[in-house]
Amino acid sequence: MRYIKTPALLTALMFTSFAGLQVMAQESLTVTIKNNLGIDRNEVVTINSKDITGFLKGKNEKDIRVKNNTTGKMEPLQWIDNDGDKNNDELLFMATVKPNSSAIYTLVSDASVPVPVSQITTFSRFVPERTDDYTWENDKVAFRTYGPDAQMRTEQHRENGTLSSGIDIWLKRTPLPIINKWYKGYLTDPMFYHSDRGEGYDPYHVGASRGTGGTGIWEKDSLLVSKNFVTYKTIAVGPLRTVFELSYAPFSPYQVKETKRISLDLGSNFSKFEVMHSSAKQVPNYATGITLHQNEGEAEVLTKEGVFAYHEKIDGTYLGEGIIMQPNIIEKAFVNKSKTKDQSNLIIVTKASPKLTYYAGFVWEKSGQGANKADWDALLKKQAQIIKSPLTVTVK
Known part of the structure; x- marks a missing residue:
């Protein structure tokens, strides 16, 4: 009996640990911005909300932040509801990418960190x-x-x-x-x-x-x-x-x-x-x-x-x-x-x-x-x- 119960217990523990890892994996998302031109780019980029559905599950969109992995700072962001259905369709942020290079950003949920605000705006x-x-x-x-x-x-x-x-x-x-x-x-x-x-x-x-x-x-x-x-x-x-x-x-x-x-x-x-x-x-x-x-x-x-x-x-x-x-x-x-x-x-x-x-x-x-x-x-x-x-x- 002990032989039978042990694998069951191990299986349960393994399942629990795996599920925990899945949850942890959704605590942040890596966003890679690639520039295929030989010029510096500083532009607004768009993430479709459908592409981050798993990450957003159980989170308040107001708590989402965009971290610049190069500077370690949070970037200004904006949500847009394009069709007026009261559900945001896109997440925008400003990306800076060097010529023929990539830049890495991270999406996190952290209400304790304020979203950067600037007088420079559209x-x-x-x-x-x-x-x-x-x-x-x-x-x-x-x-x-x-x-x-x-x-x-x-x-x-x-x-x-x-x-x-x-x-x-x-x-x-x-x-x-x-x-x-x-x-x-x-x-x-x-x-x-x-x-x-x-x-x-x-x-x-x-x-x-x-x-x-x-x-x-x-x-x-x-x-x-x-x-x-x-x-x-x-x-x-x-x-x-x-x-x-x-x-x-x-x-x-x-x-x-x-x-x-x-x-x-x-x-x-x-x-x-x-x-x-x-x-x-x-x-x-x-x-x-x-x-x-x-x-x-x-x-x-x-x-x-x-x-x-x-x-x-x-x-x-x-x-x-x-x-x-x-x-x-x-x-x-x-x-x-x-x-x-x-x-x-x-x-x-x-x-x-x-x-x-x-x-x-x-x-x-x-x-x-x-x-x-x-x-x-x-x-x-x-x-x-x-x-x-x-x-x-x-x-x-």
């Missing part, structure tokens, strides 16, 4: 106090576009109206957030953010143009475009990524319905546009572009690389705008100069598809991020490489 919001802009920013750039009240004001010939689905850019030269501060100034001085008080300003004219990254349909040597957005949905504010959606009323004879999902990561000069389309009739194409303003700048059309740039000066200071996309979706790209106000644009025409993805951004000399054409071309080239070869994330 941000976006609907702005009812300035008619109804939607504005977004990070530590490098800021953008805005216009809503239905601004459209109605224009159509009713009232003040403060704007009729445009173009994308405006705000030239900031501070890493700190400026949206709330500039709009607060606007309440007492409508020209507040059109003057540079040391943090930047908005001298950029959009009008009916595409601004930097507005969309349309190219037909019979002209652009068919939507009016202002009609609804918005803020999905995430920050601190590492802001995400939101804008929807537009049907436009053109094709009755195109358009929803833009726009995101901006900390540290990037480029907003990511994911534009979803549907239409009553088959459309010939979808297009995006960059305003040429008074046609005094220099446009670059690198269709084979999927890189498009415009170099100009505003108030005597260099400004470079750009759009990047996968080359295989492009039908043609060209400079369209027009005598009609706001109709001169660098236009990229893409194949008609339910979804169009591209990146639009800029650099301003006074921001210290780039001073001339060569600097902006280098940033565009780097961003194109990053898009083509994203950091790979492995969780074990």
Whole structure:
């Protein structure tokens, strides 16, 4: 009998020990970030929540921390619920990886260690106090576009109206957030953010143009475009990524319905546009572009690389705008100069598809991020490489 019981006991002990090891194995996860490019990378990376389900079981997401194995410090992080079902879909953190190398991070659950907080952040919001802009920013750039009240004001010939689905850019030269501060100034001085008080300003004219990254349909040597957005949905504010959606009323004879999902990561000069389309009739194409303003700048059309740039000066200071996309979706790209106000644009025409993805951004000399054409071309080239070869994330 003793012979029989001993193996049973040993088996039970072995099972218990093995189960304990399984539990211990889920107390932390190793995350390896690999950089296949010969450049330094400092970017936001994403872990799908489904890939860490076992680790998260029995834990509070608020207690999750990301440890940098190189520095030993905890990194800022962000959870995102992409579909609004009140369950987080992604965990984000900022990864730093040397050229052609890997970096190791560890996920742990430790409520005793605070999540690092910084004033440097992404941000976006609907702005009812300035008619109804939607504005977004990070530590490098800021953008805005216009809503239905601004459209109605224009159509009713009232003040403060704007009729445009173009994308405006705000030239900031501070890493700190400026949206709330500039709009607060606007309440007492409508020209507040059109003057540079040391943090930047908005001298950029959009009008009916595409601004930097507005969309349309190219037909019979002209652009068919939507009016202002009609609804918005803020999905995430920050601190590492802001995400939101804008929807537009049907436009053109094709009755195109358009929803833009726009995101901006900390540290990037480029907003990511994911534009979803549907239409009553088959459309010939979808297009995006960059305003040429008074046609005094220099446009670059690198269709084979999927890189498009415009170099100009505003108030005597260099400004470079750009759009990047996968080359295989492009039908043609060209400079369209027009005598009609706001109709001169660098236009990229893409194949008609339910979804169009591209990146639009800029650099301003006074921001210290780039001073001339060569600097902006280098940033565009780097961003194109990053898009083509994203950091790979492995969780074990």
